[in-house]
Amino acid sequence: MFASSPTAFLVLLLAATPASSQTCPPLGASEGRCIELTAEGTNEVPEVQISPGQPTSFRFDSDVRSDGMTLENRERFEVAPGKRLITLEPSERMRGAKPSTLTVCFTDGAAPACASFRLIVHPAIGERRLEIFRHARSVNSVQAELRKTREENSELRAENARLHAEHDRPAGLLGLFASGMVDANGIPxxxxxxxxxxxxxxxxxxxxxxxxxxxxxxxxxxxxxxxxxxxxxxxxxxxxxxxxxxxxxxxxxxxxxxxxxxxxxxxxxxxxxxxxxxxxxxxxxxxxxxxxxxxxxxxxxxxxxxxxxx
Incomplete structure (x- = not known):
């Protein structure tokens, strides 16, 4: 689900770029989702959720070729291309449409030459911003994955503790008082x-x-x-x-x-x-x-x- 993990990142089968490339920030530190393009991973194409009438921006840390972008059903999008920022806004004609593919190619001649994204149409929610970092696998990216795993485990432990606490409380109206959701003033x-x-x-x-x-x-x-x-x-x-x-x-x-x-x-x-x-x-x-x-x-x-x- 996209709305439940907006800053989760995907690892793709892509080759290295200079060591100065950026890495994804910790979860919650950026507005949108971060995708790291690294030398390890699988051939899966990352999915991006779009919605009619809502713009979605792709910001790259490498220059994109102006003649190297292809977009399926382009006539159904408003497109604002740039060297490092591409914004797509699907029209109402995309409502209920099958997924499309966006492919961009880079100017520097390094591998990977191009990258593709699978655009999934949602009736109400579109991702607003994606940061695309293109670089080789590094210690920093491994640490970022470890931080992500630790944070997810922490959230699961907190949810598990909450569920246990709720089961330890009495049921019915007494349980509402015990949980603090209701007091003598009722519920606003x-x-x-x-x-x-x-x-x-x-x-x-x-x-x-x-x-x-x-x-x-x-x-x-x-x-x-x-x-x-x-x-x-x-x-x-x-x-x-x-x-x-x-x-x-x-x-x-x-x-x-x-x-x-x-x-x-x-x-x-x-x-x-x-x-x-x-x-x-x-x-x-x-x-x-x-x-x-x-x-x-x-x-x-x-x-x-x-x-x-x-």
Whole structure:
């Protein structure tokens, strides 16, 4: 998944360039995803997630030949080529299209002469920025992989500890009090039905939208109607997108199809530090086949109640 690991890097079968080449920074230190092109690895082509109407930029640390770029379905893209920066923006004609391939060739004559990327179309989320570092395998790149593995293991240990802690608590309402999600003041909530913005292309209609906050998590309570009179709407994925483009992974329930013309509750939950869910967000919900989406803007969450004496 691209949205769940935006700074993960791929190792390709590519040859060395000068030792002064850059290496990928530690996870979280850069805005986009970093791809290292090294002398070791496999012949796999890295996948890049794109979305109609959203620009994706490739920044290289080597000059790219102006006549050495090929792009499948180029007529369906807005392309801004440059020596080291290439920006692609797929048009709406790419929605639901099969993957395309972008190939670039470098000017310095060193191996690898060219590099390819597989462009995967997503209905709502596109990667904004990729840093492409082209160099031989080095101690620094090995250390970067070790740092990545250590960080992933640390995250897994933290998640495992959280799950164990939750199982050690009582169930039901008592469990909510024990977890700290509920206190004597209840859970802060607000009705934002009249505040949200919607898109004409939405295939679902929102009858009400309420937001709820508890420590470390927020929930959006949606009462939705399937506007299609013939086809069910089955949710597949959801994200919150902040005002600066930051993407927060979201879970949803239930996952069953919403029959044609019917209404149903759908709850969307995001688990993140409270500071990351402050401000205004856009909710994106998409269905299983990727053709239809539901997008609302101006989504905000209530503040947590301040306890006496704080």
């Amino acid at each position: 909530s607000q009705d934002i039905t009249k505040l949200i913005t919607t898109r004409e292309s939405n295939s679902l209609k929102s009858w009400w939208v309420k937001t709820v906050r508890a420590p470390g998590r927020v929930v959006i309570d949606l009462w939705l109607e399937n506007l299609d009179a013939a086809k069910s709407w089955t949710p597949k994925g959801a994200v919150l997108v902040g005002s600066k483009g930051e993407v927060l992974e979201a879970s949803f329930w239930p996952a069953e199809p919403l029959p044609p013309g019917e209404r149903r509750h759908i709850w969307v939950e995001v688990m993140a530090p409270d500071a990351r869910t402050e401000g205004t967000f856009t909710l994106k919900l998409w269905e299983a086949d990727g053709q239809r989406t539901f997008v609302i803007g101006n989504v905000t969450f209530p503040a947590l109640a301040v306890k006496p004496g704080l």
